[in-house]
Amino acid sequence: MGDVLASLVGEKLTTNVSFAELKEIKQRTLLQHKLVMVSHEMGHNVQLDGEYAKRIIAGESITGYYLYKDTFEFKPCCKVLMATNNLPFVKSIDNSMRRRIILIIFKREK
Numbered sequence: 001m002g003d004v005l006a007s008l009v010g011e012k013l014t015t016n017v018s019f020a021e022l023k024e025i026k027q028r029t030l031l032q033h034k035l036v037m038v039s040h041e042m043g044h045n046v047q048l049d050g051e052y053a054k055r056i057i058a059g060e061s062i063t064g065y066y067l068y069k070d071t072f073e074f075k076p077c078c079k080v081l082m083a084t085n086n087l088p089f090v091k092s093i094d095n096s097m098r099r100r101i102i103l104i105i106f107k108r109e110k
Contacts, residue, residue: 002038002083009035015078016040019088022052029064031056031076039082056080057100 006014013035019042021027031037037056055062057080061073082088087103 037078
């Protein structure tokens with residue numbers, strides 16, 4: 001699914017970053033000027049960092065950093081696609097997050 005979406009919008013406008021990696025400031029920088037963020041497989045009982053998940057999904061300012069340069073603020077404009085077999089645990093999910101999350105379940109035929 002992520003590969004199809006990347007083909008549609010273009011490789012230069014897509015980034016593959018897991019939510020676990022977004023704790024590192026240099027990984028958040030990869031979201032700048034991207035239209036799609038694809039986060040692949042998560043393990044069992046993985047908890048999303050609510051702070052960054054909410055800010056990225058809502059398009060609020062986050063901090064970025066390029067090597068040997070000052071930190072900077074930017075607003076990510078990417079849509080987030082999580083392709084996973086295991087649903088992540090979100091500690092605090094409010095109505096605004098519920099409105100933004102669309103869960104698509106693909107059932108496996110036997």
